[in-house]
Amino acid sequence: MRGIEEEPSHLSLVVCIDKLTKVYKTGSKLALDKLSLNLHENQVVSFLGHNGAGKTTTMSILTGLFPPTSGSATIYGHDIRTDMERIRQNLGMCPQHNVLFDKLSVEEHLWFYSRLKGMAEEDIRKEMDKMIVDLELSKKRHSLVQTLSGGMKRKLSVAIAFVGGSRAVILDEPTAGVDPYARRAIWDLILKYKQGRTILLSTHNMDEADLLGDRIAIISHGKLKCCGSPLFLKSTYGDGYKLTLDVGFRQGSQQQPPSSVAPSSSLSPSSVVLSSSVAPSSSLSPSSVDPSSVDPSSSSSSSVASSSYVAPSSLSPCSQARVSQFIGQFVASCVLVSDSNTELSYVLPSEAVKKGCFERLFQALEQSLDSLALTSFGVMDTTLEEVFLKVSEEDQSLENSDADMKGSPGGSSVGKSSVGSAGLGLPQEGSGPSVESENPEVERSNLMSSSTMSQSQSSLKSSSSIGSVRGDEGGLHEDFYGDYCPLFDSGQEPDSASLR
Incomplete structure (x- = not known):
């Protein structure tokens, strides 16, 4: 199946979800539709999907909050339908919304949930001290939860999921609503404590999923659409690398020289910027400055600005055809996707990386910026957000085609x-004889x-x-x-x- 990467064989299988199906009593819509997914030890699996895709439902079933309609899942070999008590001894959960006690302190929360899982008193103290330091909550150790900020409460909820010897950890949007500093602390905690654990992480932050996830699983309408490493998904759904070239001067562009500034305006030295691609002023010919544009009564600062300007006619304009031909010498299958007055954008296929074409292309571009009338260039990989949107579009188009087939009798x-x-x-069926429309235009x-x-x-x-x-x-x-x-x-x- 396209978009499903081969699972790692060297890692232990911890969570096995097999054809999990859930139908709520309020309607006939499938919240989960035969979802199958495997989670391995020492890995973080980023769980992505649109709102209502079934992420929280899956996590709720794995933690025993809801029973599945059909299908099953095992955690460390124990079935969620029969051995939930044994599963909870090794299971940690951070729900989408904080479940905290206002009248308990940070330290008391960690102690309570550790004891709830049957951890020994001496082990609790060591783990609690380490967790508080890692989350930078030492100053709030004895503070009541009701006095904490939203970011601190979220960090405490994540810490609770890891305490008590939890080896299978489920995090439902752990960084939702927190500031960037607190988000970074939660990221560091997850990366530090993932060794020896299996972590299922749902998020709407694509950067977070890309950074933390060893594997990415995208679901839509209760079905698994793709699963694999970030690199695998980008190579499968991405178009390649995007090369952006900043143009110095284009033929016919409307550029106003600095000498057009009114003589009365004052120019500070910091407002005069010399481009690195322009030759020193000593090499400028008198013809490069329009004498009619210089006012003898103007200040010396405006004279400096006028003398440092090089007329567009003295620069070779950037030609899109020349640039395309130049890039095509190194990457023959490059495609121009954007041509504006200020930049050119090309898509370079991923296969060119393996052939070593990129290295030669970038070296040649560095040496030929001036001759091509370019100022700079940059290259960018396919983002996970682009992958997510492409998967969503494919799923939507598939749904529309299915709806069309159902709406037409016999697939006509x-x-x-x-x-x-x-x-x-x-007129609908059974409402009377069918009457042809008298006005076909209507x-x-x-x-x-x-x-x-x-x-x-x-x-x-x-x-x-x-x-x-x-x-x-x-x-x-x-x-x-x-x-x-x-x-x-x-x-x-x-x-x-x-x-x-």
């Missing part, structure tokens, strides 16, 4: 019957409006995905999609009773 092409008759105001207009509505729904789902990537709680239109879209998909009228 989309026609009158594939469009909801209630939405078009056409019918065609109705079909176009239905298509437009479908496109708007698709754009809203895309916005919801982006919101979840940026950490937006619930996404931009989660409520809309959670309640209204099933009504549109089924062609029902959204009355107040069905919305409730």
Whole structure:
């Protein structure tokens, strides 16, 4: 299956999720749809997905909060359906929202949860001291939780998940709502304590998932879409490396020389910037300065600015064709993706790295910046956010195609019957004899409006995905999609009773 990397054979299998399915009583929608995933020792698995994808449901089943509808999972060989008491002895959990006692101190929380797991008193003291130091909570050791800031409470919740000898740790958005400094402390704690443990981490922060995750698992609508190392997913779903070149001067660009500044304006020495690509002023010919633009009564500072300006005509303009030909000598399959007045962007295939093409290309670019009229260049790998969005788009297009197939009888092409008759105001089955439309133009207009509505729904789902990537709680239109879209998909009228 595309997007599923081969599992590491040298690591011990700790958590085995086998065809896990969950259907809540409130509806027929599958929260989990035969989800299968394996977690190994000494690894952090970043669990990604849009809001409502099934991440929290999976974690709740693994911790025994909800029973599965079908399927099962084992943790250290113990079945979650029958051996939950034994599993909890080695299981640590940081829920999405803090579960703390306002009248207990930081130290008392760590002691309480350690004793709850049956840890000896002398071992608790050693582990508690170490954990408080690692989280930089020494000054708040004896402070009540109700006096702590939100970031400190979150760090305490993460610490509770690791105490008591927890070997399987589940972290549900551990850094949600914390400042960058506290987030870094939590990251350091996870990386430090992952040895000998198996950690399942859900997050909406793509940088966090990329940094902490040894493997990335992306789910959508309760199904596993892809799983593998960050490098594997980027090479599978990414287009390659993006090379960006900053252009010094383009033919026909509207650049105003500094000498056009009004003589009355005062220029400080710091406002005069000489480009490294411009020759020293001693080598400038008199023709490079327009005499008519120099006011004899102007100040000396403006004269300096005028004399340091090199007219565009004395520079060789940057040619996109020349640059493309130059790059093509080293990477033949490069593709131009952006051509603006200030920069050029190319996509370089990942295969070129193995051939050593990048090294030769970058060395040649360094030596040819001036001749190509470029000022600088940079290269960037495919980001995990781009991978996430691409997986979401593929899943959305697959859902749309499935919906079209279901809407058309016998899988026929989309026609009158594939469009909801209630939405078009056409007679439904059993309501009377079918009457052909007297005005085909009106019918065609109705079909176009239905298509437009479908496109708007698709754009809203895309916005919801982006919101979840940026950490937006619930996404931009989660409520809309959670309640209204099933009504549109089924062609029902959204009355107040069905919305409730």
